[in-house]
Amino acid sequence: MNEIKRELLYKGKAKDVYKTDNDDEVLIKFRDDITALDGGKKDTLSKKGAYNALISSKLFSVLEDNGVDTQFLNLVNVDEMLTKSLDMIPLEVICRNIAAGSLLKKYPFEKNQELVPPIIQFDYKNDEFHDPMLNDSIIIALGIATQDDLDNIRTITLKINEVLSNFLKERGLLLVDFKLEFGFDKDSNIVLGDEISPDTTRLWDADTLDNFDKDIYRKGEDGVVDAYKKVVNIVLTSEEKDKWNVDNI
Ligand code: UDP
Numbered sequence: 619m620n621e622i623k624r625e626l627l628y629k630g631k632a633k634d635v636y637k638t639d640n641d642d643e644v645l646i647k648f649r650d651d652i653t654a655l656d657g658g659k660k661d662t663l664s665k666k667g668a669y670n671a672l673i674s675s676k677l678f679s680v681l682e683d684n685g686v687d688t689q690f691l692n693l694v695n696v697d698e699m700l701t702k703s704l705d706m707i708p709l710e711v712i713c714r715n716i717a718a719g720s721l722l723k724k725y726p727f728e729k730n731q732e733l734v735p736p737i738i739q740f741d742y743k744n745d746e747f748h749d750p751m752l753n754d755s756i757i758i759a760l761g762i763a764t765q766d767d768l769d770n771i772r773t774i775t776l777k778i779n780e781v782l783s784n785f786l787k788e789r790g791l792l793l794v795d796f797k798l799e800f801g802f803d804k805d806s807n808i809v810l811g812d813e814i815s816p817d818t819t820r821l822w823d824a825d826t827l828d829n830f831d832k833d834i835y836r837k838g839e840d841g842v843v844d845a846y847k848k849v850v851n852i853v854l855t856s857e858e859k860d861k862w863n864v865d866n867i
Pocket of ligand 1: 710712718719720721749795796797817818819820832
């Protein structure tokens, strides 16, 4: 166990954020809690936190290697990421390559329709208002971000989509859709924060279209943690799996 001085700053639905003795850094602990349906369905699934921390840190490292600025600094324990402290923007930036989930409920897309170019959508991260979808005018009027910020976020999101879609496709997975959160660092740069894991993406087997993500839990099916473990095994190198002793988490 790598011990860092900590004080709880914020408890989210599946992660805790701790202050450290360095004001520029926060520690993010991935808990085993899982929620869906606007908080209406909740469970605790052993090992889920560790698997999501391993997947997120790997995908953030891949993004950093490809020139995308992320909050990620280091995985300090198997379920704890040390990160740059960010002033978070309350937006859920959703990017979609294939029509699934709420898009099919709200609009007349065909199931599994390919979306070229990808759809980028902004939802307001606000439980009281149930995360409504926003547009640029509403975001600017609410003072959440400027037009320049939004243009910048769209450009970074498309780059992230390209890098991660390619990385996952080479490993037999389709990146169907995903949610990102951004924040400002101390120099006012827009930086990717939060997590990218099977809790926040739809990942399908490229051949069978079986899913390896939170949809398993949303549908009330078994095997969600086994699916997350498969993603860990797909994205990590054998050295990384040995380092974190993945088979014995
Ligand atoms: N998503 C998320 N958090 C949210 C809403 C959506 O991480 O609060 C992710 C979700 O896992 C999926 C993508 O964003 O990968 C698009 O989700 P969608 O709008 O289809 O909503 P859902 O069907 O998940 O309710």
